[in-house]
Amino acid sequence: MDANDWNKRYETDEYIYSKDVNRFVAEFCGDLPVGTMIDVAGGEGRNSVWFAERGWRAENVDFSGVALAKFERFAAEREVAERCHATEASALDFVAAWAPADLGVVAYLQVPDAELRQAIANLVAQLKPGATFFGVWHALENLALGNRGPQDPLVLPTVASLTDILAGLPVEIVDIANHDGHVKTVDGLKPSVTVCALARKL
Numbered sequence: 001m002d003a004n005d006w007n008k009r010y011e012t013d014e015y016i017y018s019k020d021v022n023r024f025v026a027e028f029c030g031d032l033p034v035g036t037m038i039d040v041a042g043g044e045g046r047n048s049v050w051f052a053e054r055g056w057r058a059e060n061v062d063f064s065g066v067a068l069a070k071f072e073r074f075a076a077e078r079e080v081a082e083r084c085h086a087t088e089a090s091a092l093d094f095v096a097a098w099a100p101a102d103l104g105v106v107a108y109l110q111v112p113d114a115e116l117r118q119a120i121a122n123l124v125a126q127l128k129p130g131a132t133f134f135g136v137w138h139a140l141e142n143l144a145l146g147n148r149g150p151q152d153p154l155v156l157p158t159v160a161s162l163t164d165i166l167a168g169l170p171v172e173i174v175d176i177a178n179h180d181g182h183v184k185t186v187d188g189l190k191p192s193v194t195v196c197a198l199a200r201k202l
């Protein structure tokens with residue numbers, strides 16, 4: 001899906017990914033010391049706003065201007081607009097206004113491996129030494145289980161593919177594993193094997 005496709009999907013008053021922080025982002029990043037974070041492909045901003053409400057400066061980088069307008073409205077509604085920044089750009093070559101950051105988050109950027117490599121490398125390059133990288137995706141294993149969510153195997157990473165991506169970057173891998181997660185569908189929340197990756201920049 002390109003930026004136009006995403007803009008069309010976001011053109012509704014509903015927050016399609018909700019206004020609630022992703023539970024894995026909260027679990028893995030909730031205890032980090034407050035600083036500046038970059039939320040790559042942050043969409044309508046459920047994660048960025050959650051960080052801003054905790055005192056972080058949060059920059060949401062997404063190529064959907066419609067999503068970012070919703071993010072800005074959401075940040076204003078929660079009275080954290082001054083700690084939020086929207087950057088309309090591709091994950092592959094964005095330059096973050098608030099880099100270097102203490103934390104980089106990528107949540108559900110389900111794109112082919114070559115693009116994911118480039119996006120993660122670009123994000124890691126804009127983190128401070130010692131900063132945290134956290135990513136979360138629907139995993140390839142969902143297809144064999146008949147689970148809902150993205151069905152294109154090319155956009156579904158695995159523990160092995162993420163380990164390979166991070167091994168080529170200046171990071172120390174802390175934890176990469178599959179977890180029992182969920183995917184939001186028109187029929188409600190359904191199970192999804194969810195792969196999470198936590199790393200520290202060297």
Ligand SMILES: C[S@@+](CC[C@H](N)C(=O)[O-])C[C@H]1O[C@@H](n2cnc3c(N)ncnc32)[C@H](O)[C@@H]1O
Pocket residue numbers: 006017022040041042043044045046047061062063064067089090091092106107108109110111
């Ligand atoms: C599944 S949504 C997840 C949004 C958000 N991270 C969340 O968890 O609510 C995927 C997001 O990736 C963005 N996206 C996809 N490809 C992108 C790219 N190449 N550059 C920037 N954003 C991209 C879309 O616009 C969309 O907002």
